[in-house]
Amino acid sequence: MVNLLFLRKTQPHDKILCNARREEHKMDLKGKNVIIVGERDGVPGPAIETLVKSVGGTPALVQTQCFV
Amino acid sequence: MKERLRYKMLNPVIKDVKFFMAHTPGLVRHGSKPSREIKKNPETLELIQSSLRSLNEAIAYAPHQAMLGNIYPDELLNLPSPWYENPTTNNSPKGPHGEMVGEEIFYGLLKSVDDFGLISIEEELAKKSRVMIEKMGYLSTDALNKIEGSPLAEIEKQLAENSNTLPLTLGTGETIGLVTTDYADDPSLSPDILLENLTVKATATMALKSVLQSNAVNPESIDYVIGSGEEAIGDRYNRGGGNLAKAVAEAVGCMQATGSDIKAFCCAPIHATVVGGSLITSGVFPNIAVIGGCSLAKLGMKFQGHLRKDIPIMEDVLVGFAILMGPDDQTSPILRLDSVGKHTVEAGSVQQKIVEALVQAPLTKLGLKFQDIGKYATEMHNPEITETAGSGNVPQTNYRLIAALAALNGEIETGSKTRDAFVKTHGMPGFSPTQGHVASAIPFLAHALDDLKSGKYQYSMFLAKGSLFLGRMTHMSDGESFILEKNPATR
Numbered sequence: 001m002v003n004l005l006f007l008r009k010t011q012p013h014d015k016i017l018c019n020a021r022r023e024e025h026k027m028d029l030k031g032k033n034v035i036i037v038g039e040r041d042g043v044p045g046p047a048i049e050t051l052v053k054s055v056g057g058t059p060a061l062v063q064t065q066c067f068v
Numbered sequence: 069m070k071e072r073l074r075y076k077m078l079n080p081v082i083k084d085v086k087f088f089m090a091h092t093p094g095l096v097r098h099g100s101k102p103s104r105e106i107k108k109n110p111e112t113l114e115l116i117q118s119s120l121r122s123l124n125e126a127i128a129y130a131p132h133q134a135m136l137g138n139i140y141p142d143e144l145l146n147l148p149s150p151w152y153e154n155p156t157t158n159n160s161p162k163g164p165h166g167e168m169v170g171e172e173i174f175y176g177l178l179k180s181v182d183d184f185g186l187i188s189i190e191e192e193l194a195k196k197s198r199v200m201i202e203k204m205g206y207l208s209t210d211a212l213n214k215i216e217g218s219p220l221a222e223i224e225k226q227l228a229e230n231s232n233t234l235p236l237t238l239g240t241g242e243t244i245g246l247v248t249t250d251y252a253d254d255p256s257l258s259p260d261i262l263l264e265n266l267t268v269k270a271t272a273t274m275a276l277k278s279v280l281q282s283n284a285v286n287p288e289s290i291d292y293v294i295g296s297g298e299e300a301i302g303d304r305y306n307r308g309g310g311n312l313a314k315a316v317a318e319a320v321g322c323m324q325a326t327g328s329d330i331k332a333f334c335c336a337p338i339h340a341t342v343v344g345g346s347l348i349t350s351g352v353f354p355n356i357a358v359i360g361g362c363s364l365a366k367l368g369m370k371f372q373g374h375l376r377k378d379i380p381i382m383e384d385v386l387v388g389f390a391i392l393m394g395p396d397d398q399t400s401p402i403l404r405l406d407s408v409g410k411h412t413v414e415a416g417s418v419q420q421k422i423v424e425a426l427v428q429a430p431l432t433k434l435g436l437k438f439q440d441i442g443k444y445a446t447e448m449h450n451p452e453i454t455e456t457a458g459s460g461n462v463p464q465t466n467y468r469l470i471a472a473l474a475a476l477n478g479e480i481e482t483g484s485k486t487r488d489a490f491v492k493t494h495g496m497p498g499f500s501p502t503q504g505h506v507a508s509a510i511p512f513l514a515h516a517l518d519d520l521k522s523g524k525y526q527y528s529m530f531l532a533k534g535s536l537f538l539g540r541m542t543h544m545s546d547g548e549s550f551i552l553e554k555n556p557a558t559r
Binding site for chain 2: 038040041042043044045046047062063064066067068
């Protein structure tokens with residue numbers, strides 16, 4: 001199964017973790033392949049990759065986009 | 069043996085910057101996204117043409133008036149929005165920071181910078197364009213004489229028979245010319261790439277002419293021109309070889325100059341300005357011009373979002389700029405080379421580390437606090453263009469990150485109210501066309517020079533980012549920053 005983790009909102013890392021702690025934002029990524037699309041002016045792909053790995057997910061594709 | 073030269077270390081100053089804007093609705097079809105979509109579905113061209121703006125609409129568009137210096141960026145917050153539905157009533161194609169021309173003039177300018185017979189324009193347009201360009205007072209008789217027209221029938225015949233041509237049209241769809249190549253076997257010299265590079269040369273040339281002329285600077289006094297655009301000039305063996313800078317120096321008559329280009333995606337203008345300042349301080353080249361041509365590829369980049377919302381396609385303007393730099397003249401703001409911030413490889417992709425490197429480090433170096441900076445100039449892309457296409461408000465995002473860092477350092481209280489107050493005071497709404505490197509901090513430079521000269525504040529910071537990952541050589545981005553200071557001699 002592939003989960004699409006698409007983080008477009010610009011938030012410092014601590015905020016993302018903070019949101020992830022909230023019940024409605026919780027995602028169990030353990031053992032799952034994750035497609036990661038980051039943003040240069042927000043949260044870049046490699047930063048999300050670090051987070052995904054830290055909770056047991058497997059980054060299947062890591063990209064950073066520039067929207068300008 | 070000669071005694072070793074002893075250079076007096078000179079502070080570099082930024083004397084002026086000018087923008088040259090060309091409203092080119094007819095070229096929107098040649099933007100990267102529109103051209104790809106038109107190939108897939110030819111009917112897209114008609115949809116695009118029905119959503120283009122007139123020159124008067126583009127001039128009256130409030131963000132463009134901010135680019136030209138007729139309004140201060142903060143004033144945009146007080147104007148009714150959306151700005152595309154609320155044109156300014158008191159506007160002008162000319163302002164203290166630059167000027168905007170229409171596509172008829174621009175096609176003539178393309179012809180005037182074409183040294184290889186690549187562009188053909190129709191006779192009547194050529195005549196009309198030449199008269200209008202002559203009135204602007206920038207071009208020599210030799211350059212004006214290059215604006216020659218061809219019979220429309222001949223242009224249409226070539227377009228029909230020669231597959232190595234691209235049509236040049238007005239926003240109405242009327243064909244008025246073509247661009248071709250003189251070496252059809254070379255994909256690096258294809259008509260679309262040559263058109264892109266000629267638009268870059270034309271906009272940068274006009275911006276440099278403008279900044280030299282308005283400051284009564286003899287082009288022959290310029291020692292070095294630094295290009296900072298994102299174009300890739302060269303043939304099949306050296307795609308991206310570049311040195312647009314020297315081509316522009318020649319076109320402008322900087323006969324004693326040489327030049328080179330600095331490539332760093334959107335943050336190249338900041339890198340180039342720092343390099344220019346260093347060349348001045350070292351005494352290698354005292355009089356420097358940093359130039360950046362336009363980005364044709366980005367015309368109509370978000371057109372699908374605009375069409376979906378039934379609003380005008382707002383990426384219809386090409387922009388070039390030219391910055392004039394020199395040794396301390398006791399008047400112009402000083403580029404503090406000891407403040408330069410860099411996004412190191414080590415900083416990687418952690419946003420907090422990036423902002424620390426680009427914002428906090430320069431402040432620390434000069435012993436300043438976040439609120440000592442009157443205005444921060446960061447990615448200045450007009451949010452009306454990006455938000456309507458679902459791409460967010462890039463300047464606001466960056467300003468909030470700076471505010472968050474100020475809060476982390478205990479200089480402002482945490483919370484959205486203080487954050488928004490910081491952003492309002494030390495930031496501004498984005499007002500630049502989405503022209504890549506042009507939009508990265510540079511649009512505010514002209515306003516900052518005014519502010520620092522008038523004493524509105526003492527310091528302004530410029531920071532820009534570059535999306536290196538787009539070239540597929542690294543996942544990293546890049547960034548550089550510097551602080552401009554009011555000249556102490558004027559305090």
